[in-house]
Amino acid sequence: MTGAPSxxxxxxxxxxxxGRRVLHLVGEVVVLLWTLGVFWYYYESQDFGELVLHLLGRxx
Amino acid sequence: xxxxxFALLFLAGAGGTGHAISRRLGASWANRIEELCFSVAAxFALLFLxxxxxxxxxxxxxxxxxxxxGVWAALGCREVIRYKGALxxxxxxxxxxxxxxxxxxxxxxxxxxxxxxxxxxxxPHGAVDPLAYQLALPSLFLSKHYxxxxxxxxxxxxxxxxxxxxIVCLAFANGSLAQxxxxxxxxxxxxxxxxxxxxxxxxxxxLWAATIFGFVPIVVFFGPRGxxxxxxxxxxxxxxxxxxxxxxxxxxxxxxxxxxLTGVAMGVKHQGIATxxxxxxxxxxxxxxRGRSWSETLRNALAYAALALLFVSPWYIRSYLMAANPVWPxxxxxxxxxxxxxxxxxxxxxxxxxxxxDRLWGLIPFLDWLHLRWPSMSPWSWTFSPSxxxxxxxxxxxxxxxxxxxxxxxxRVYLLAGFCVAYYLVVVGALHMNPRYGLVLIAFLSALCGYxxxxxxxxxxxxxxxxxxxxxxxxxxxxxxxxxxxxxxxFDVVMGVESRESFLQRHEGNYRVFQYANENxxxxxxxxxxxxxxxxxxxxxxxxxxxxxxxxxxxxxRDADDxxxxxxxxxxxxxxxxxxxxQGRLGFYPQYFADPLHEAFRRKYLKLVYRDxxxxxxxxxxxxxx
Numbered sequence: 179m180t181g182a183p184s185x186x187x188x189x190x191x192x193x194x195x196x197g198r199r200v201l202h203l204v205g206e207v208v209v210l211l212w213t214l215g216v217f218w219y220y221y222e223s224q225d226f227g228e229l230v231l232h233l234l235g236r237x238x
Numbered sequence: 239x240x241x242x243x244f245a246l247l248f249l250a251g252a253g254g255t256g257h258a259i260s261r262r263l264g265a266s267w268a269n270r271i272e273e274l275c276f277s278v279a280a281x282f283a284l285l286f287l288x289x290x291x292x293x294x295x296x297x298x299x300x301x302x303x304x305x306x307x308g309v310w311a312a313l314g315c316r317e318v319i320r321y322k323g324a325l326x327x328x329x330x331x332x333x334x335x336x337x338x339x340x341x342x343x344x345x346x347x348x349x350x351x352x353x354x355x356x357x358x359x360x361x362p363h364g365a366v367d368p369l370a371y372q373l374a375l376p377s378l379f380l381s382k383h384y385x386x387x388x389x390x391x392x393x394x395x396x397x398x399x400x401x402x403x404x405i406v407c408l409a410f411a412n413g414s415l416a417q418x419x420x421x422x423x424x425x426x427x428x429x430x431x432x433x434x435x436x437x438x439x440x441x442x443x444x445l446w447a448a449t450i451f452g453f454v455p456i457v458v459f460f461g462p463r464g465x466x467x468x469x470x471x472x473x474x475x476x477x478x479x480x481x482x483x484x485x486x487x488x489x490x491x492x493x494x495x496x497x498x499l500t501g502v503a504m505g506v507k508h509q510g511i512a513t514x515x516x517x518x519x520x521x522x523x524x525x526x527x528r529g530r531s532w533s534e535t536l537r538n539a540l541a542y543a544a545l546a547l548l549f550v551s552p553w554y555i556r557s558y559l560m561a562a563n564p565v566w567p568x569x570x571x572x573x574x575x576x577x578x579x580x581x582x583x584x585x586x587x588x589x590x591x592x593x594x595x596d597r598l599w600g601l602i603p604f605l606d607w608l609h610l611r612w613p614s615m616s617p618w619s620w621t622f623s624p625s626x627x628x629x630x631x632x633x634x635x636x637x638x639x640x641x642x643x644x645x646x647x648x649x650r651v652y653l654l655a656g657f658c659v660a661y662y663l664v665v666v667g668a669l670h671m672n673p674r675y676g677l678v679l680i681a682f683l684s685a686l687c688g689y690x691x692x693x694x695x696x697x698x699x700x701x702x703x704x705x706x707x708x709x710x711x712x713x714x715x716x717x718x719x720x721x722x723x724x725x726x727x728x729f730d731v732v733m734g735v736e737s738r739e740s741f742l743q744r745h746e747g748n749y750r751v752f753q754y755a756n757e758n759x760x761x762x763x764x765x766x767x768x769x770x771x772x773x774x775x776x777x778x779x780x781x782x783x784x785x786x787x788x789x790x791x792x793x794x795x796r797d798a799d800d801x802x803x804x805x806x807x808x809x810x811x812x813x814x815x816x817x818x819x820x821q822g823r824l825g826f827y828p829q830y831f832a833d834p835l836h837e838a839f840r841r842k843y844l845k846l847v848y849r850d851x852x853x854x855x856x857x858x859x860x861x862x863x864x
Contacts, residue, residue, distance in 0.1 A: 199698075205644045206697045213694070214709045216637035223622055226716050233719055 241359060241415040245422060247311050248285075248406070249278065254314025256281030257321060265491040270327045271433030272479075276495065278426060279476040282403070283502045283549070285310055289402040290552055293385035300380070303409040339695060339707055343445040346714035347452050351425055353721035358421040358462035360728035361738045362413035362774065363746040367392075368464030369772030370782070373413050376404040377774055387560045389576075390787040391773070395566045397553035399473075399505040400466035413774065416464045423469040424461040428452050430475050431685055438482065438650055439689045442696070447688025450638075451681055453717040455630035456674050458724070466507055471677035473503040474513050478657075478678065481517055481542075485524040493521075497542045501549025508568060509675045512664045514546050516657075567786075579786045586611065586667055615671040617662075628674035633713060638687040638694075645693045651686070658682050742775070751814055751853040752776045758847070764809045766790070769816025769827050771853070781808060785826050792828075798839040805843075805858055813844065813856040 221227070256277035267273040288306050292298055318325070362368055371392045379385050379401075388394045400420070407415035431451055432444035451457060461468045477499035484492035500517050503510035521542050525535025554564035561567075563575025570578050613619050617635060624630040642655060658679060665676035673680060691710065695703050731741040742749040752775040755765060765780040767773055773780050783790050790808065795801045819827050830836045840856070848855035 202644070203699050206694070206699055206702060209641045209644055209694065210697075210702055210706055212640055213637045213706065217633060217709055217713050220622065220633035220636070221713070221716050226719070229723060230716070230719055233723060 239359075241411055241418050244407070244410050244415055245418045247315075248307075248403075248419065249422065250318050251307070251311035251314035252278045252281030252285065254281065254317030255284050255310055256314075258313070258317050259284065260491075260495075263491045263494065265489065265495065268437045269433055270324055271429060272437060273324070275426065275430040275433055276476060276480070279473060279499055279502070280495070281314060282473075283498060285406070286399040286402050286502065286505065287549075289405055290385075290399075293379060293402065293405070294552065294556065296384040298380055298383045298385075298405060298409075300409045303406055307406055307410070340442070340445050342707075342711060343449045346711070346718070347428060347445070347449045349718055350449075350452050350458070350714075350721055351421075351428070353718065353725045354421050354424065354458060354462040355418070356725045356732055357728055358417040359414055359732045360417075361731065361742050361746075362417060362464050363742060363749075365460075365463050365465070366770060366772060368413075369746075369748070369774040370770075372401065372466055373404055373408075373416055373464040374772065374774040376401045376408055376416070377413075380405055380408050381777075385556065389789050390781040390783070392782075392784075392786060395557040395560055396508055397505040397510075397550060398466070398507075399502060400469040400507075403469075404464065413464060417462055420464060420466070420468055421462045423472045424452070424457055427457075427468065427472045427475060427681055430472065430479065431681060431688065434475070434479055435685050435688055439654075439685060440692055443685070443688040443692035445688075446691040446695075447685045449714065450634045450687050450691070451684035453634070453714065454632045454680055454684070455624075455720075456628060456632075456677065456680065458717070458721060459627040459630070460674065467674050467677050470503060470506040470510055471681055473499055473506055474510060474678035475681050477503050477513050477517065478682075481520055485520065493538060493542055494545060497545025498549055500542070500546035504546060504550040505553055507675075508565060509669055512661070512668065512676065513678075514543060516660060516664065517546070518543055567788075577788045579784075579788050579791075582786070586671060611671065615666045620673060628672055631673055631680060634687050634691075635683050638690045639683070641690040641694060642686070645690055651689065654682065654686050654689075658686060746775070747852050748772055748814075749775055750850055751848055751855055754848045755812070755814060755855060759812055763811045765812045765814055766805070766808075766810045767814050768830055769819050770823060771814050771816055776814075778812075781810070783827070792835065795835060798835070798842045801835060801839040802843050802858075802860070806860065811858055812847075813858065815854050815856065817849075817852055817854060 253274065254277075256279060257273070259280045260273070260277055265276070267276070285307070288310065289298075289303070292302060292306065362373055368374075371394075375388065375391055375393065375398065378388055378391070403419055404413075404416040407413070407419055428448035428451055431447040435441070435444035435447050457468060477496055480492050480496035480499055483489065484496055496517065500510075500513045503513045518539055521539040522535055525538060530538075557566045558564045561576035563570055563573035565573070566575045567578035567582060570576075613623075614625070617631065619625075620629050620631040621633060621636040642651070646652060646655065661676060661679040661682065665671065665673060665679055669675040691706075694706050697703050697706070727745070728741075730736040731738060743753075748771055755763070756775075756777045759765065759778055761778075763778045765776060765778050767776075767780055767782045769783075771782070773782060781787075781789065790804060792801065792804065795804060815830055816827075817831065819829050828836060831840075843859050844856035845859050846854060847857050
């Protein structure tokens with residue numbers, strides 16, 4: 179039971195802001211993982227590995 | 239390499255004359271890139287109009303075209319010299335700093351476009367649509383000196399503003415120049431995305447958007463060829479951009495520009511009609527939301543539509559005069575136009591499938607249709623299992639669009655996303671579920687994804703932006719590998735190590751038979767092309783036998799003599815035929831050598847004069863009394 183009521187609401191607001199920021203950062207991590215995963219799956223499924231090896235074989 | 243010089247000349251002509259037009263209109267711009275893009279679009283519109291007038295006046299002679307285009311280019315260059323400082327500002331507008339991600343994005347974009355440019359310099363080869371009609375029709379128009387009606391060639395009466403540009407290219411140089419100009423439309427679209435994002439989204443997102451668009455497989459694959467779809471995309475993008483400028487600024491000049499550019503887009507291809515179908519409601523909704531009176535709203539909407547229709551109307555009038563249908567052969571049953579072989583469908587309406595009849599989803603026709611057609615319209619299958627390059631949208635949309643859930647906090651982003659959804663419905667419902675026909679959707683999605691990529695890159699979590707940048711850069715490098723793979727076969731011919739003749743003999747299946755025909759058939763020969771025989775390289779009068787043409791019909795033929803009469807009716811002297819029609823194309827052509835009627839006719843009346851592994855040429859032996 180410390181602090182004035184106004185301090186309490188300020189703390190709650192700060193908590194809420196912190197919570198949102200954390201949620202947003204988690205969201206960004208999820209989006210990044212999704213993006214990288216789709217990148218990987220796409221180039222894997224479209225046989226880009228073979229294409230690169232083919233090109234390296236030709237030029238190397 | 240003269241193509242490079244001519245392309246630069248045309249660019250200067252378009253930019254300069256368009257700048258003079260926009261200056262006279264009194265339009266004001268948010269940035270130099272925007273000014274440059276609108277100038278180029280307006281300048282090309284002026285060129286289209288000039289060549290259209292020549293074509294309708296039977297004046298398509300090379301010297302006349304040189305004269306008109308020369309004056310246009312000279313006026314443009316004069317304006318460019320007056321405003322050359324502004325061009326420098328456009329480049330500085332990108333605000334590139336060494337070690338910034340923007341510089342890396344630019345490097346990827348330039349490298350990708352350079353590979354496309356190399357491909358565009360090769361002689362036109364391989365692709366069916368350009369060699370069968372998108373380049374073939376301009377070549378026929380040029381040889382006949384007017385916009386003739388070639389009823390057996392696909393798209394004979396379609397509007398064709400890009401075709402007018404290709405006539406100029408063929409008059410000045412060759413088909414490679416036409417390909418360079420189509421590739422240039424892709425570059426201009428990338429530039430326009432930088433300007434558009436700079437004005438409406440976020441200055442940093444422009445280069446992300448341009449790089450994403452530049453690496454979309456449809457653009458990479460079709461851009462450096464003599465198609466017209468990337469050109470349509472550029473003019474549609476400019477039309478919508480002008481409309482948005484009008485909505486935001488209420489500058490009347492922008493509504494005028496939007497109307498004119500909508501007309502230009504509609505005149506590139508019938509698929510451009512989608513511009514006015516979305517543009518008109520946008521003008522009305524903008525008026526209603528801003529509390530304007532109904533009379534003012536209606537006046538603006540009608541003015542916009544009237545300007546658009548004014549610019550496209552010469553094409554519709556031509557089509558009406560030739561075939562009694564302004565959009566022949568579309569909606570032919572409505573207009574009662576000239577008979578057409580196999581009428582194309584326009585709308586993909588929900589219908590009950592045979593499969594759905596005994597399944598749960600079959601109870602609701604829409605769900606049944608959705609279940610049946612989902613693989614054709616699903617962005618997921620456009621990404622991972624597209625049926626052909628024209629549906630291959632690439633990886634960036636599936637990878638980045640989910641980030642909307644995180645970053646869609648602003649009205650402008652909601653509006654852009656909403657517009658993309660509306661245009662996607664247009665693509666699904668009216669554009670054969672084919673993203674190549676609605677590339678402007680891909681351009682706006684690129685803008686959206688560019689914005690999302692920019693936001694992800696400016697993320698607050700340490701290390702996250704670097705991981706994302708490295709991932710994105712890897713995709714760029716892989717795309718460049720693919721671009722290199724596509725460009726490698728043309729290196730020799732582009733660098734002059736191999737002659738164009740020898741290259742075409744190896745890479746264009748039709749070329750050898752047409753070489754023979756050009757050298758050996760008499761001047762007066764009329765050639766019938768049977769199968770996938772693309773007429774671009776044939777220098778004789780020709781007709782193309784396929785199920786969409788209304789001229790040659792075999793249905794009434796009972797025997798070889800009836801078929802001979804059909805040939806006689808059209809003065810056909812020679813036939814060039816594909817030996818083996820591929821299985822997937824048998825709906826469009828008969829398997830001539832297995833068809834009893836055509837075989838009986840061949841034995842009785844055709845004399846083989848040329849053959850290679852893929853094509854044969856016959857001379858029709860008419861009996862002396864016929």
